[in-house]
Amino acid sequence: xxxxxxxxxxxxxxxxxxxxxxxxxxxxxxxxxxxxxxxxxxxxxxxxxxxxxxxxxxxxxxxxxxxxxxxxxxxxxxxxxxxxxxxxxxxxxxxxxxxxxxxxxxxxxxxxxxxxxxxxxxxxxxxxxxxxxxxxxxxxxxxxxxxxxxxxxxxxxxxxxxxxxxxxxxxxxxxxxxxxxxxxxxxxxxxxxxxxxxxxxxxxxxxxxxxxxxxxxxxxxxxxxxxxxxxxxxxxxxxxxxxxxxxxxxxxxxxxxxxxxxxxxxxxxxxxxxxxxxxxxxxxxxxxxxxxxxxxxxxxxxxxxxxxxxxxxxxxxxxxxxxxxxxxxxxxxxxxxxxxxxxxxxxxxxxxxxxxxxxxxxxxxxxxxxxxxxxxxxxxxxxxxxxxxxxxxxxxxxxxxxxxxxxxxxxxxxxxxxxxxxxxxxxxxxxxxxxxxxxxxxxxxxxxxxxxxxxxxxxxxxxxxxxxxxxxxxxxxxxxxxxxxxxxxxxxxxxxxxxxxxxxxxxxxxxxxxxxxxxxxxxxxxxxxxxxxxxxxxxxxxxxxxxxxxxxxxxxxxxxxxxxxxxxxxxxxxxxxxxxxxxxxxxxxxxxxxxxxxxxxxxxxxxxxxxxxxxxxxxxxxxxxxxxxxxxxxxxxxxxxxxxxxxxxxxxxxxxxxxxxxxxxxxxxxxxxxxxxxxxxxxxxxxxxxxxxxxxxxxxxxxxxxxxxxxxxxxxxxxxxxxxxxxxxxxxxxxxxxxxxxxxxxxxxxxxxxxxxxxxxxxxxxxxxxxxxxxxxxxxxxxxxxxxxxxxxxxxxxxxxx
Numbered sequence: 001x002x003x004x005x006x007x008x009x010x011x012x013x014x015x016x017x018x019x020x021x022x023x024x025x026x027x028x029x030x031x032x033x034x035x036x037x038x039x040x041x042x043x044x045x046x047x048x049x050x051x052x053x054x055x056x057x058x059x060x061x062x063x064x065x066x067x068x069x070x071x072x073x074x075x076x077x078x079x080x081x082x083x084x085x086x087x088x089x090x091x092x093x094x095x096x097x098x099x100x101x102x103x104x105x106x107x108x109x110x111x112x113x114x115x116x117x118x119x120x121x122x123x124x125x126x127x128x129x130x131x132x133x134x135x136x137x138x139x140x141x142x143x144x145x146x147x148x149x150x151x152x153x154x155x156x157x158x159x160x161x162x163x164x165x166x167x168x169x170x171x172x173x174x175x176x177x178x179x180x181x182x183x184x185x186x187x188x189x190x191x192x193x194x195x196x197x198x199x200x201x202x203x204x205x206x207x208x209x210x211x212x213x214x215x216x217x218x219x220x221x222x223x224x225x226x227x228x229x230x231x232x233x234x235x236x237x238x239x240x241x242x243x244x245x246x247x248x249x250x251x252x253x254x255x256x257x258x259x260x261x262x263x264x265x266x267x268x269x270x271x272x273x274x275x276x277x278x279x280x281x282x283x284x285x286x287x288x289x290x291x292x293x294x295x296x297x298x299x300x301x302x303x304x305x306x307x308x309x310x311x312x313x314x315x316x317x318x319x320x321x322x323x324x325x326x327x328x329x330x331x332x333x334x335x336x337x338x339x340x341x342x343x344x345x346x347x348x349x350x351x352x353x354x355x356x357x358x359x360x361x362x363x364x365x366x367x368x369x370x371x372x373x374x375x376x377x378x379x380x381x382x383x384x385x386x387x388x389x390x391x392x393x394x395x396x397x398x399x400x401x402x403x404x405x406x407x408x409x410x411x412x413x414x415x416x417x418x419x420x421x422x423x424x425x426x427x428x429x430x431x432x433x434x435x436x437x438x439x440x441x442x443x444x445x446x447x448x449x450x451x452x453x454x455x456x457x458x459x460x461x462x463x464x465x466x467x468x469x470x471x472x473x474x475x476x477x478x479x480x481x482x483x484x485x486x487x488x489x490x491x492x493x494x495x496x497x498x499x500x501x502x503x504x505x506x507x508x509x510x511x512x513x514x515x516x517x518x519x520x521x522x523x524x525x526x527x528x529x530x531x532x533x534x535x536x537x538x539x540x541x542x543x544x545x546x547x548x549x550x551x552x553x554x555x556x557x558x559x560x561x562x563x564x565x566x567x568x569x570x571x572x573x574x575x576x577x578x579x580x581x582x583x584x585x586x587x588x589x590x591x592x593x594x595x596x597x598x599x600x601x602x603x604x605x606x607x608x609x610x611x612x613x614x615x616x617x618x619x620x621x622x623x624x625x626x627x628x629x630x631x632x633x634x635x636x637x638x639x640x641x642x643x644x645x646x647x648x649x650x651x652x653x654x655x656x657x658x659x660x661x662x663x664x665x666x667x668x669x670x671x672x673x674x675x676x677x678x679x680x681x682x683x684x685x686x687x688x689x690x691x692x693x694x695x696x697x698x699x700x701x702x703x704x705x706x707x708x709x710x711x712x713x714x715x716x717x718x719x720x721x722x723x724x725x726x727x728x729x730x731x732x733x734x735x736x737x738x739x740x741x742x743x744x745x746x747x748x749x750x751x752x753x754x755x756x757x758x759x760x761x762x763x764x765x766x767x768x769x770x771x772x773x774x775x776x777x778x779x780x781x782x783x784x785x786x787x788x789x790x791x792x793x794x795x796x797x798x799x800x801x802x
Contacts, residue, residue: 037142037149040157043164043532044139046132052119053103055406056096062265064098066258068106072248077107082218083243084208086236088228089250091416092301092332093259095225099191102223109144113185116140122195122415123360130200134170137188141177145184148177164532167200168663171207172696178220187221194226195415205235210697212244213733266300267292270307278311284318291325301414305335308401333437336420339401340436347371348399349440350448356418357445357496359489361409364388367395369482370452379460380481447497453490456482457512457523466518473529476522487526491548501552510553513544520544536569543569546576546592549585558596565595565611573618577611582626586634589623593642613644620650628656628672631665636672646677653685661704662689669704687715694723694739697732706742713744722747728759736762752780752796755789760796770796 067073067087076085089095096119109115116137121127142149153173156163163169178186193201211218226232228251239245250259267289275285288310292303310324329335340348354362354370362370368391372383386394392405402417403410412418422445423438462483467476477484494509501509514520524544528535536543542563545553554576557563568575580588595610614622624644627635640646649655657677660668690711693701702723705711714722724744727735736759752760760780764770770780784792 036154036158037146040149040154041139041142043157044135044142046129046135047126049118049136049140051407052121052127053100053117055404055411056100056119059094059097059101060266060269063094063262064101066250066255066262067098067248068102070248072246076221076223076246082212082220084212084222084224084239084245085248086245087223087225087248087250088232089225089255089259090299091227092299092414093250094300095250096191097300099189099223099225103189107187107189107223111184113187114141114144114183115187115189116144117189117191119191120193120195122418123358126360128195128197128200130196130204131165131167131170133190133196134167134174135164138170138174138177141174141186145182147182148180150177150180153177167203167207168696168698171203175211175220178218183219185219185221187223189223191225192227192415193224194229194232201232201235205239208236209238209244210732212239260298263298263300263303264293267298267303270303274307274311280321281318284321287318287321288325291328295328295330299332301416302329302332302335305329305332305339305401309335309338312401332416333420333434336402336417337434337436340399343399351395351398352402352421353440353445353448354452355403355410355412356421356440357442357449357493358485359492360485361411362485364392364395364405364408364410366482366485367391367410369456370449373452373455375455377455378458443496443498446493447499450490450493450497450499453486453493454508454512456486457490457519458508462519462522463517467522467525473526477526483523483526487523488530490523491550495549506552506556509550510541510545510556513541513548513550513553515539515541515544534571536571536574538570540564540567540569540576542576543567543574543579546580546585546588547583549580549583549588551585551587551591554588554591558591558594561596563596565592565609566615568615568617571618573616575612575615575617575623577613578615578617578621578623578626581623581632581635581639582630584627584630584632584635586632586638589635589638593638613639613642614648616648616650620648620652622648622656624648625650625654625656625659628660628665628668629663631663631668633667633671636668640671640675644675646672646675658685658689662693662698662701664698664700666700666704686711688717690715690723691717691721691726694732694735695726695730697727697730697735699734699738702735702738706738713739713742728756728763731756731759733758733762752784752787752789752792755784755787755792757789757791757795760792764795764799770799 073085076083087095087098099117099119103115103117107113107115117140118133118136119127120133126132153176156169156173163173177183190204193204196204208222211220228249236245240247249255271285271289271292274280274288280288292298292306295302306328309329310321313324329338350371351367354367365388368385368388369383372385377383385391388408395403395405395410402413404413405411420437421440423441461480467473474484477487490512499505511517512520512523515524520541524539525535539547540563542554542557542565545557558565565577566575574582577589577592580592592611593613614624616622621629622644624636624639624646625648627639646657647655655677657669657672660672686705690702690705690713692698693705706713713724716722722744724736724739725747727739728747740762747763781793781796784796
């Protein structure tokens, strides 16, 4: 689903109303502020980040030393400057174990340092999202240093719930918190950014570049780990060029040697443990260790898999050890193949289909139901579930070496398991002799899960004993195994399966979407608990089908008649077209624009009221604005062709064009301009937007505003601040350049006072007067003398002389 993006049109308040008016009002405001802070921390808690960290094993003594003793790491750790450290290494070399060790033992939170972290994971639900990463980091920061959750930041979160889904705004909150005088050093550790979502990596790289290019030192340090991918190196190229990034490369020859030596420590420790478990003689342990250590290009992951293979098949004798270790798997892929070739193929395939495509890790209880569910099951009473203790053993017997069970949830052992199993475009072109490698097609995996979820949602209990308004949805879901999963993810699995649905399947989906049924209201209420917005009362069947993009159901409804195309829900006031447009379902949007049709002598003709293209919701937002907000280019095109007005403003004065510019959606901007959208340069909204964009270093937004609208580059807010003065204050050199090129007047005194040489040089180049007196009768030169910056004094003096 598309996510809303919060846009600031007005300057962010720096102060809330005073809390010291009198005791009564003071106490009331304090309580209100505390309530808001608690609410913010709850909403920032997007996922169990500590649990995700602790899933990784502890380091073996003697390992991770290649980093913590390295001069580059020491320099980064001890430096007061705010550079970024990028640690790269090949798969299976222990990067996540290293990150956990650094967090728990080396870079721990102290009185002067606050450490926050996030472990990325390539899964469809949450752990690959940069937005979720920022939410978790902010939550840790505010929990460890409560004073940083200032009144100004609380007020900003209160502007709208959309801020929790906006990378730009969350990043700005992090920078604002870091600038607090009580912040101290803030260390952010991001593990496995190679598993970050594709569209999130450029946002993160751009944010880091803008942070570290500033002249003044920041107290915000980032340590990032990843595989040595070219795309990541390219993303970080501007940082490397500006010397703001230190790279510690684990794939260099010297570091590979150190890592190999540390892997030998790991081998020795694991062999000792297995020796005790299997009661091996010293000679047997020595033989096992020697054979493992002679394999080239060994990794921690390879050692783990190989030793488990040996442990599971070994008969206690030196001869058996000799035979097994004479034919060790040479690669991780070969180890995976051997493990799976021992498994029951049918059971293993279904289990792996589910684990690789699941939107989140399933619990043992949920997986038990998923594997047991059959076509003829109509209620929980039909199920014959295996006792959990026995089922745990069953999972391990099917393909346990490739799975791990932590806190009763089932995970893949490592990201490389998924890469080994899943077939992608490159794999389709490649031929191999493997039975299991690239044997799972994603659409097949989604089809398996879609069928399981849909069969489950048709259980009789959800119609006979539905969720009512007096029951808390989470409690109801807890009583009904698998409902939390099936309700929230069945629609996504169905779409991703790319299934050609027959009439029976379409009718089944229509039945699930029937808003008059208790079954529908039950699963839909459970689903909505994950959206972070108020439940939309009086949703219709057409709205539900449109919201989830079920085009064939929408077609069936519009051809059957008897529906109101323009009805709105009671909570948000949005129509079916608004929901479909906001979620990017262009085929559904096209069907709704076509409207209700009926057949006459074999010809389909319009019948009934047409859809209202510009129907506004309770917030004054049109379907076009929702489509623009979420960058659904195809939907924007359809709506504009259907006559949607491109200049309609919402309740806060935002138009589709302003939102597109502020979000940096240049493709959408072009569409809107071609569709006749114009900038309202007379109002204050455009000036306030320019102020906000300049302060936050949004070069793309500033450039667009100067190009498209006749915006005043010297627009002043209530404090007589201009976009240029804001940009100078934040040392946003590129924005200063844009504004000067656009005709803005120069605030040289401020730049001289702050000691910003680069900005002073730029302002002088554009004709700023070094002797101009400000409101305090001070000149740029006198302010530079007060600041004691010899280089700026020299620049200003030279300018006067010339």
